[in-house]
Amino acid sequence: MSSERETSNLFGEMRRMARTSGAVGGIAARIAGERVFGIKTDQARHAEDLKALLGGLKGPIMKVAQFLSTVPDALPPEYAAQLAELQANAPPMGWAFVRRRMASELGPDWEKKFKSFSHEALAAASLGQVHRATLPDGREVAVKLQYPDMPSVIEADLRQVKLAMAVYRRMDNAIIQDEIYVELAERLREELDYQREAAQMRLYRLMLADVPDVNVPEPVAEYTTRRLLTMNWLKGQGFKAWLADNPTQEQRNALAVALFRAWYIPFYRYGVIHGDPHLGNYQVSPQGQLNLLDYGSIRVFPARFVTGVLDLYAAVRDNDPALARQAYDIWGFKGITDEQVHILNDWAKFLYEPLIEDRVRPIQLGQNTEFGREVAQKVHAGLQRTGGVRPPREFVLMDRSAIGLGAVFLRLGAELNWARLFAETVGTFDEAALAARQDEVLRVAGVPMSG
Numbered sequence: 001m002s003s004e005r006e007t008s009n010l011f012g013e014m015r016r017m018a019r020t021s022g023a024v025g026g027i028a029a030r031i032a033g034e035r036v037f038g039i040k041t042d043q044a045r046h047a048e049d050l051k052a053l054l055g056g057l058k059g060p061i062m063k064v065a066q067f068l069s070t071v072p073d074a075l076p077p078e079y080a081a082q083l084a085e086l087q088a089n090a091p092p093m094g095w096a097f098v099r100r101r102m103a104s105e106l107g108p109d110w111e112k113k114f115k116s117f118s119h120e121a122l123a124a125a126s127l128g129q130v131h132r133a134t135l136p137d138g139r140e141v142a143v144k145l146q147y148p149d150m151p152s153v154i155e156a157d158l159r160q161v162k163l164a165m166a167v168y169r170r171m172d173n174a175i176i177q178d179e180i181y182v183e184l185a186e187r188l189r190e191e192l193d194y195q196r197e198a199a200q201m202r203l204y205r206l207m208l209a210d211v212p213d214v215n216v217p218e219p220v221a222e223y224t225t226r227r228l229l230t231m232n233w234l235k236g237q238g239f240k241a242w243l244a245d246n247p248t249q250e251q252r253n254a255l256a257v258a259l260f261r262a263w264y265i266p267f268y269r270y271g272v273i274h275g276d277p278h279l280g281n282y283q284v285s286p287q288g289q290l291n292l293l294d295y296g297s298i299r300v301f302p303a304r305f306v307t308g309v310l311d312l313y314a315a316v317r318d319n320d321p322a323l324a325r326q327a328y329d330i331w332g333f334k335g336i337t338d339e340q341v342h343i344l345n346d347w348a349k350f351l352y353e354p355l356i357e358d359r360v361r362p363i364q365l366g367q368n369t370e371f372g373r374e375v376a377q378k379v380h381a382g383l384q385r386t387g388g389v390r391p392p393r394e395f396v397l398m399d400r401s402a403i404g405l406g407a408v409f410l411r412l413g414a415e416l417n418w419a420r421l422f423a424e425t426v427g428t429f430d431e432a433a434l435a436a437r438q439d440e441v442l443r444v445a446g447v448p449m450s451g
Helices: 002-037 043-055 060-069 077-083 095-106 150-171 178-191 194-207 239-244 249-270 303-318 321-331 338-356 373-385 393-412 418-426 431-445
Strands: 128-134 140-146 228-232 272-274 282-284 290-292 298-300
Touching: 095 140, 095 228, 150 178, 178 393, 194 228, 194 249, 194 272, 194 431, 239 282, 239 393, 249 272, 249 290, 249 303, 249 393, 249 418, 249 431, 272 393, 303 321, 303 338, 303 431, 321 338, 338 373, 338 418
Parallel strands: none
Antiparallel strands: 128 140, 140 228, 272 298, 282 290
């Protein structure tokens, strides 16, 4: 049986690679032609073609594309700009598929276990689709069902991404991406396990239990398997629709506060980060509260790493290069020069500046509507000039969260005293106390430490 499954996965990977290799190979050829042979290509047009192709595919390559679009200069800017627009949506599977998949997860009499179950999917995402249902006791639930053969799909997509990143590295050494790829691959593979996601949902219910205006769904254990996740239904509207209703500045600020707390109370008090601040992963409730929906991309850091993050904040605040170097060492940056510390500090200053200025302000000053792009380009040029750096795995989701949330705060037009919100969130920091809290919540929720 296991050999049959391995054969099936192998053929699944081969089919997937056949569909994606042309796109990735095309990127490689076009960039190489321009950089090596001086042949000018219309990268913007090719990027549009790439987006159209990838947007028609189900699966994690969309998630990978979104992820890479937020890592500064992991891909050429023309591609990053187009891939940033990809929505993790694909046409849903039909009812015949749903019936077969549900029977494989809950047994042939699965329909009797529900009072009602929508035939049409309410949402289709990169790894699965969501249906609305009612349990026999009257509870309304969201049922997320994973698409078939996703392990082989992920492996095929990851191989193509690794190829694209390797080709780009030959022409641009500012960011050595080995650890970025390792982290991305591990987190994607974890997302296949919906029982793990249910445990991570329980973890967030524990960590955010006393946080106002943040709602976390509750998983239903007896209706959850590795490929099926059932949780209570949260009422709310999508972020874009909410903004279209022209909320007041006060409402925008309140939602920004809820978002900040939902991401950073878990990190600064428990060492846990939600690594996917994608617009589709949250809603606004009828009361204006934050509904946090997706818990697949979660990372647990050692308490020492949180100390390093706060050390870097203090180094920026106090203009202390020695403390900055110590912080980067804790983060996992190895062998960087004094000049590279100075260059990396430009990025750190950009991210920490709102947390240092004790005044009400937007998250980013100036007219640039793309969060952090100008600073990223400056840092990239400096790193390229000095031989490049190898960002550690720990950097990846931290950077993604900061950039992703910054973009949301910018879109909200939120104006807050971020420094006071940060101080309130961190509280009185104690590394040993964080480690003890972390051990307790991980044990209760059943979540392992990240690799």
